[in-house]
Amino acid sequence: MIGEIKAVARRHLETDGANLSLRAVARDMGMVSSALYRYFPSRDELLTALILDAYNDLGGTVEAADAHVTDRADLRGRWLAAARSVRGWALVKPAEYALLFGSPVPGYAAPQDTIAAAARTSLVLIQILADGHATGALATGSAGRPELASPVRADLAAVTAQVAPGLPEDLLMLGMTGWLQLFGTVSFELFGQLNNVISARAQFFDQQMELMCELMGL
Amino acid sequence: MIGEIKAVARRHLETDGANLSLRAVARDMGMVSSALYRYFPSRDELLTALILDAYNDLGGTVEAADAHVTDRADLRGRWLAAARSVRGWALVKPAEYALLFGSPVPGYAAPQDTIAAAARTSLVLIQILADGHATGALATGSAGRPELASPVRADLAAVTAQVAPGLPEDLLMLGMTGWLQLFGTVSFELFGQLNNVISARAQFFDQQMELMCELMGL
DNA sequence: TGTACATCAGTGAACGCGCGTTCACTGATGTAC
DNA sequence: TGTACATCAGTGAACGCGCGTTCACTGATGTAC
Numbered sequence A, B: 001m002i003g004e005i006k007a008v009a010r011r012h013l014e015t016d017g018a019n020l021s022l023r024a025v026a027r028d029m030g031m032v033s034s035a036l037y038r039y040f041p042s043r044d045e046l047l048t049a050l051i052l053d054a055y056n057d058l059g060g061t062v063e064a065a066d067a068h069v070t071d072r073a074d075l076r077g078r079w080l081a082a083a084r085s086v087r088g089w090a091l092v093k094p095a096e097y098a099l100l101f102g103s104p105v106p107g108y109a110a111p112q113d114t115i116a117a118a119a120r121t122s123l124v125l126i127q128i129l130a131d132g133h134a135t136g137a138l139a140t141g142s143a144g145r146p147e148l149a150s151p152v153r154a155d156l157a158a159v160t161a162q163v164a165p166g167l168p169e170d171l172l173m174l175g176m177t178g179w180l181q182l183f184g185t186v187s188f189e190l191f192g193q194l195n196n197v198i199s200a201r202a203q204f205f206d207q208q209m210e211l212m213c214e215l216m217g218l
Numbered sequence C, D: 001t002g003t004a005c006a007t008c009a010g011t012g013a014a015c016g017c018g019c020g021t022t023c024a025c026t027g028a029t030g031t032a033c
Helices: A002-016 A022-028 A033-038 A043-067 A075-092 A094-101 A114-134 A150-163 A169-190 A201-216 B002-016 B022-028 B033-038 B043-067 B075-092 B094-101 B114-134 B150-163 B169-190 B201-216
Strands: none
Touching: A002 A022, A002 A043, A002 A094, A022 A033, A022 A043, A043 A075, A043 A094, A043 A114, A075 A094, A075 A114, A075 A169, A075 A201, A094 A169, A114 A150, A114 A169, A150 A169, A150 B201, A169 A201, A169 B169, A169 B201, A201 B150, A201 B169, B002 B022, B002 B043, B002 B094, B022 B033, B022 B043, B043 B075, B043 B094, B043 B114, B075 B094, B075 B114, B075 B169, B075 B201, B094 B169, B114 B150, B114 B169, B150 B169, B169 B201
16 A cells, blocks of 8 residues: 555656645545555655655666676676666656656755665666776776875775775776766756757767776776 | 846745745745736746756856966866866856756746757867867877767767867767766765765865866866 | 454545736826827 | 826735645444453
8 A cells, every 4th residue: 555655656756746746646546635644644754755765776777787797797788787777767767767866855855764775776886896896807097097185085985995895996986987977967868958969869878888988997 | 127036036946946936936025926927927937037047147157267267278177167167156056056957847848048048058168179179189089989879970960060060079979978977976966966975075076077087188 | 153342544624824827906107298 | 387198017806726734533344252
């Protein structure tokens, strides 16, 4: 029943964006709006549940896409598979993508519970870097790259310490470039910034990702 | 008076996001809500005006930042100046940034008028590439980079034909990588994706941009 | 097998609030003669 | 210089709609004796 409410609410996200209306959801379920309060203490809690589910849904999708690449040493293949799965998921569930990566909902603060779920996707990408580093396939720091400022280094070190011990900060920094470009591309496509500019969307995305892999040395 | 309404509306964007309320704006101006209809035919028209202004404001800021770099041959300096001005603008006017680059407002379609204004920022970046190409400072296509698929090439050629004739498509593609990473970084910072991960925001941004310049060969 | 009772999902009315837009109007300002 | 008139910015009431949340309630289901 909780599941059904969330399913209907997800459908409503499609049209209403984050202005999700409890009454509209209840109406669609053939219930009276107050009945929903048996399942969710408030509208915001429902929104939180949807966000959490979306993060896990995306994370699971990306994990599966990566796991599906049988040649684990094929770093580029894995990165591309993960990237494509992000885009694919976003195209199928644009409203949920917008909920996660779009403008923050005014007056709504995401609770801490979502952090772990939110990290799943990034973890897949970091693991690709870590694997590449472990096998020596991924060269550390080329010459000419700017040295990391120490506060940035500290931020990055805190991440590696927790999820990929031994991964050099410079590699993580480079991986984040790819991460930012990946989500930048998906967001711009979904949010309309590519309108009137790029029409071959899928191919453009693919080639952007390939180019980035090249730049990252994957 | 139209200007004053827009100024008040801009203040409201800060708290309400795109759910801008005409009545609230009128209230703040000490007027009755219907009075606004003398200046704007509808709420959506007001929103459109705000979007147009924001694009122009951002575009002007970025143009100025680029123009302020006296050594025009310092491509990296120009790119960094432009990138920093985007972030600086976004931090000062987060609501307007979200309006332009965040999730689309449900039920609102941006009219065609905004296209030219929206392009101003991108034009600055493209011009940097074009200048680099013209002086030969920016090498065309390294070996190993994937060849552009023809539909993508056609999309890119349409852009260069209009704003930077002679700029090779491969360079534009590479420039778009930087463009996507730039806005990806600003969006992630503003929309909270960097929370609990990066605390040295300004330095992280700077170093991401420098790294990207390195990768682009600027 | 049959009765008494507790549980609890869902109801319906209400509170108090918000919104965009329309419409006939008032009343001050400025122009024309 | 003084009167008559047009302009037009802003008013106020109303329409019809939406919302989240509370609260006392009904009535079916399932359990305990």
